[in-house]
Amino acid sequence: MAAKKPIILAVDDDPQVLAAIDRDLRSEFRKDYRILRVNSGPGALETLRELKAKEETLALVLADQRMPDLEGVELLAQARELFPEAKRVLLTAYADTEAAIRAINAARLDYYLIKPWDPPEQLLYPTLHDLLDAWQVSHKPKYDGLRLIGFQWSPVSHELKDFLSGYMVGYQWLDYETNPEAKELVAAKGYLSTDLPLVICADGTVLPNPDKASLGNHIGLTRTELQEMYDVVVVGAGPSGLAAAVYGASEGLRTLIVERQTPGGQAGSSSRIENYLGFPTGLSGAELAHRAWSQATRLGAEFLAPQEVNKLCVQDGYKVLTLTDGTEINTKAVILTTGVSYRTLDVPGMDRLSGAGVYYGAARTEARSCDQQDVYIVGGGNSAGQAAMYLASYARKVFIVIRGASLAASMSAYLIEQIAQTPNIEILPHARVTEVCGGDHLEAVVLDNNGTTEKRDARALFVFIGAKPSTEWVADQVLCDPKGFLLTGRDLVTDSRYATSWKKDREPFLLETCVPGIFAAGDSRAGAMARVASAVGEGSMAIKFVHQYLDE
Structure with a gap:
């Protein structure tokens, strides 16, 4: 979306004069500026307030001195409070020249112009060009991306910052307590500090105290149109889940990946991974996750995020996943890549x-x-x-x-x-x-x-x-070891404690759980190696076993 042009505002109660100044301004400046005109002082003041609320950029105001209800000098003084950087020019008759000069000091005007200004090429344009050039030098374009306003010590603000960073969404953080601009923005948008954290999207949409799902909708994450049946659904978008999505989609499987938080899992929060094959200078976990996410999307994988699966059941061999919002997803195979979470430190405070x-x-x-x-x-x-x-x-x-x-x-x-x-x-x-x-x-x-x-x-x-596997929601369907890690492959048939859990004539595939067609990969699988390369390898291997299962 192209940035909006800065605004030049002309104000005069005389229709003929206003039409003339509007015509001359458009003739010379419309390529680089938007020209607005208002026919009264109070009307101009209201327009200025609206521009402030919409976070528009005002470059210059020209106002006639002799206007009923609100004189030009007073209007320009109030304009300075709303837009301190904008240049302010007074339009005046020759008889008011002395008053205009005094106003330059009293109201801190930038210049005054005597009516009429014919020809404008000599009496109008040179002055305005000088003022606008000076404004351009000092003007700092406002940030036009997503902004997050909140309190530094708010856990909710912290969660939203981590959420946006996890999806590599650029944003500007404004601390309400220490940043005057934050207070001005909240007030201009008509909200109070009790509405924080406040997200202001690039399109102007304001989200007071949003949850991650609604924020995800506004940054284009959550998909609502699901297929009737998938070949494979991957639960979790850590390295193993992303690898499974890449290989599943590239090999023609109808692939969906569901992530409850942000892609990358624990690896995604790593500031620098220096021992991953093929990256001699290292890369951040977020960068690796974003590359894999983009790659899987390009190859045709569908993503549902942030969404959480809280139930898994099997019906006539098909798998039904239920999300926390009640949505059901049907699939032929499932790959569980739910990863692990850090254990809590149990001390006071x-x-x-x-x-x-x-x-x-x-x-x-x-x-x-x-x-x-x-x-x-x-x-x-x-x-x-x-x-x-x-x-x-x-x-x-x-x-x-x-x-x-x-x-x-x-x-x-x-x-x-x-x-x-x-x-x-x-x-x-x-x-x-x-x-x-x-x-x-x-x-x-x-x-x-x-x-x-x-x-x-x-x-x-x-x-x-330490780490604990995120498998509580599925433990009633698939076998886990005493620590909660998912049991797969030979462990199901060689360990006498679990031997009766496998009912098919063939042996389970290497990454298959006790339920045929449900596979596990990555850190939540019993015996997995806690390394990014290992997780990627397991996610890739799981797709091979999905193919073999679907071919039965």
């Missing part, structure tokens, strides 16, 4: 401050707000190491809290080496967080370090401890 300084996962959207402050990371895996490296670019100090003596047992060597070479990252071995403190946001953490308790100031705490 965590629930109260979650999303307000305490975050599970990388929370890249909050990195800039940690500028020159201390942050803490709990966990010693690769995700924790990648987050530490990313946060170190902003924070004064990054502390990695681990229970063990070193990172060697749980983190890749390349990350350990990078951390060792980063001066503002410090490892705290044999330590654990025992409490988080603060009013409406995190202010301090309490550490137990080898039996010594210490309270430290903290801007943010990022938690990366």
Whole structure:
């Protein structure tokens, strides 16, 4: 969508004069500016307020001095309050020249023009060109994309920031408490602080306190027209799910992928993945997920997001998935790539401050707000190491809290080496967080370090401890191990505890669950390797087994 041209507003109560100035302005400036005209001072003031509410750009106002109800000088003074950057020119008769000169100082006008201005090529255009050139030099075009206005310490605002970032939707964040523009925008749109967070879309649509589903609709994510029957539905858009969607669509299967949050799963929140094949300089998890998402879409896969599946049942061999909104999806095969989520840190204050300084996962959207402050990371895996490296670019100090003596047992060597070479990252071995403190946001953490308790100031705490599979909703249909991970393939027939669960004459395919035609791939599968490359490989392999199942 092309950006709107800036506006030149002409105001005069004399119809003939107004028509003349409108004609001359259009003749010279209509290529680069929109020309508006109003025939009264009060009418012009109302127009200015409407332009402000619509976030239009005003470049210049020309107003006649002698108008009933509202003189030109007073109108231009009020215009300055609404549009401080706009140039202001007074149209006056020769007899009012002295008053116009005084008004330049009193009302801070930019110039005055004496009527008539014939010929305009000499008496009008040169002056206005100079003023508009000066305006262009100082003018900063307003951001015309999606804007999110909220409170820095609001968990709901944090969720929306993460949601938009997860889909790589560009947006401008405006903190209502510290940014005057945010307050002006909220008031101009007719809303109150109680309506926050407020999303202003590029087309002007305003969404007060939206849920992710409605926001997804406005950024073009959610599909409402579903096919009567799919060949395969992939539940979860992590690396394994995206790989399954790419290969399923490319091989001609009617493929649908359903994602409840954002694509990429835990990998999607990684600030830098440096050991993924084919990317020697590394790439972010969000970039990898976005590339895969785009690739699958180009090949014909359909996406439903953000939507959550909460029920799976089998009817005459077909699978029926039920979404939280009651929608049912019919498919011949299902690939479960639901991934895992970080376990919660069970210490005082965590629930109260979650999303307000305490975050599970990388929370890249909050990195800039940690500028020159201390942050803490709990966990010693690769995700924790990648987050530490990313946060170190902003924070004064990054502390990695681990229970063990070193990172060697749980983190890749390349990350350990990078951390060792980063001066503002410090490892705290044999330590654990025992409490988080603060009013409406995190202010301090309490550490137990080898039996010594210490309270430290903290801007943010990022938690990366263990993982639990997101399989609760499907555990009544397919077998899981005692930890909740999905059992597949040979585990169903070689382990005596599960041997009776498989009823078909053939052995289950390598990634097949106890229900024929339902497959599992990625981190939620028992025995899976927690690596991006492994997850991608399993998602690709699952499509091969779907073909074999459909051919039976």
